[in-house]
Amino acid sequence: MARTTQNSGKVQPRTAIVFFALMGFLAPVSPAAAMPPGDSVIVLEGATSAEGIAAGEGTTFYAGDLMTGDIYRGDIRDEKAELFIDVSDFDAIHREAVGMKMDTELELLFVAGGSTGNAYVHSTDRAEPVAVLELTEKKQAFINDVALAPDGAWFTNSAAGELYFVPVRWNGKLGDVQTLKLSGPAAGLTGAFNINGIASADRGRVLIVAHSNNKALYTVDPETGDSAAIAGVEVPNVDGILVRGQTVWAVQNFLNRIVRIELSDDLTSGEVEATITSKHFNIPTTVARFGDTLAAVNAQFNQPASPYEVVLVPAWD
16 A cells, blocks of 8 residues: 555644635445525624535534635525534644535544644534544645545645544544555646535546646546546636546636536446536535535635625536
């Protein structure tokens, strides 16, 4: 195996990191189907920024405040959301919340920590943080997104050609962080933001990553780190991705759209089948699925402060 285990992967004391870049286990149970509401908006009341979203139980979603690390909880059926975890109640050290995924069986929310170099784990049952994991000590790290596989959680670093794996046992106990060095095109550091979104496919036997600067999707072997381009797919401004079977939803942030891509049986090629847009999109970054409905969070990068929103759109044509 190409993974290396770091002792620093255990729960660590908080460390302040000055650098901040403003851009951007166990497979989750499929959320209950919800009727597409058409284009509608859910405001994250009080949020100072936004970036990540995760599907919870039923029609519940979780969204993060990028610059504070706070967690909001909402319901796409009620079209309401409110502050759920104020991390300042538990930690005086700066946190960030970028991509996130929810394990509904363990009631654990896994959050990528951006420029802190950390990952954060929250209990949605107790509404509180439960772990801080130091993924890397690199000063220029940007931990951007997370995917859940059958044996743990995978995190991307947009500033390095490597992934981080956190084993998760059946009882929710977290193992030591393992670093997977990438080879092939996914390892390329060709711009400020490189590998970004990530998803687990084929029951965890394959990872799919989005490379923002290369406008590409790549498959990654989770054992060796070898990567290969998914042929026939070009996705400028690609950010978060969502994979179900052979279908990929890829968010193209500054283009204000989500493309739906159908992959070949062997995941080596794909074709864009549909483009999903909304008059409410304002630089969407990540997306969660609830049956026939997608929930995308607006990041509104490089704009004056205004209410941050989750936008609901149909997942299919």
